Amino acid sequence: MAETPNSGTVSTRQQRIAELAKQTPQRAFISLNHYIDLEWLKEAYRRTRKDGAVGVDGQTAREYEANLEANLRSLLDRAKSGTYQAPPVRRVHIPKGTGKDTRPIGIPTFEDKVLQRAVAMVLEPIYEQDFYDCSYGFRPGRSAHQALQSVWDQTMRTGGGWILEVGIRKFFDTLDHAVLRELVQLRVRDGVVLRLIGKWLNAGVFEGGQITYPEAGSPQGGVISPLLANICLHYVLDDWFARDVRPRMSGQVFLVRYADDFVMGFTREEDARRVMDVLPKRFGKHGLAIHPDKTRLVPFRRPPWRRRKDGPDNGGAGTFDLLGFTHYWGRSLKGNWVVKKKTAKNRLSRALKAIHRWCKTHRHRPLAKQQHALSQKMMGHYAYYGVTGNGSALSSFQVMVHRIWRMWLGRRRRDGQLPWDAFNRLLKRYPLPAAVVVHSVYRRVAKP
Secondary structure (H helix, E strand, O other), X not given: OOOOHHHHHHHHHHHHHHHHHHXXXXXXXXXXXXXXXXXXXXXXXXXXXXXXXXXXXXXXXXXXXXXXXXXXXXXXXXXXXOOOOOOOEEEEEEEXXXXXXXXXXXXXXXXXXXXXXXXXXXXXXXXXXXXXXXXXXXXXXOOHHHHHHHHHHHHHHHOOXXXXXXXXXXXXXXXXXXXXXXXXXXXXXXHHHHHHHHHHHHOOEEEOOEEEOOOEOOOEOEOOHHHHHHHHHHHHHHHHHHHHHHHHOOOOEEEEEEOOEEEEEEOOHHHHHHHHHHHHHHHHOOOOOEOOOXXXXXXXXXXXXXXXXXXXXXXXXXXXXXXXXXXXXXXXXXXXXEEEEEEOHHHHHHHHHHHHHHHHHOXXXXXXXXXXXXXXXXXXXXHHHOEOOOHHHHHHHHHHHHHHHHHHHHOOOOOOOOOXXXXXXXXXXXXXXXXXXXXXXXXXXXXX
């Protein structure tokens, strides 16, 4: 993303907002909309993805850019005067990775994305001063792999103990609008900003040719939605955990959260059970619900050095899932017990099903184009799941992609089959990338 002269100006103003927020942590900002001017909108436009799916109006980024100056001036006037009407989001469903379940995604119009980005650019410097280090999702300079590393560091430091794996029931669909407005107003009371947030929360959902107006929820897919979710869970979970839970525990505890996905760690079972009992009440107080089938307490102590007679090799330690990985105790190359990660079964299955659908749909395309597309998909998989200790799952993914591609290439033949020797010759001409560990702890340690 190329820098522009506006970038520096906007960054300076964001720094000023951040400084004010840090100096006065109890302050509620009543005047923020004056930061949003034409230059601010131009920077918001620059930061908005141009290749995303179109909204209900069908307008692309290129079409919007054709008359950019006038469009942004009109958008600014409507936003400030209160005449801006948030268009309904276009709902699509994507596979969730758990059976036939799907995740609804709301796609705003391109102009709506720009305005949402502009408001997020005002709010982010404030809340970045408030958010705790345990929060990693959709924050600048933070990533899922940092969250995973934090879990590893803390379970290794404490020797494991008990992991509370928690699932929130349909968080983005059940987010209470009144509760969210109340939480936002603890820090932000600017009328223009609050009015825009209200319009986005009340914007309709276009699906199947009809528009509905849900009374709760914030559509996943909106630019502002991740920030609003973080604000909500900051107060409902993170701040509560830091102020009320941690001081009352008799042992060591930790929390790691990525958006609405989180785990808690405890060195003492009684602490874990106390929090597990009170957690549904805490979330229910704010209109949210804990999913009973996706919430469980997992024994996760470091296994004894020597294997017990007639006992499991890992001493009976359980496993838990977080951010697409299954976490478990395993032996290192030196024979020590360490926390390892492997691709969760449902995520591996989902990835392979996506490859299967793609190969079926595109089996008649030229081989070079198929190879290029499959290579990109495989490298994308390795880029996320390529962590130290996950080599076996990466290799399984590579082998299965080969089998799937061979099967659908065989459907192009009259006999419906492509012999392995012929496929192997094809792979020499059109090779697919080998499994690779992208996030290596050894590579990280080797850096000076």
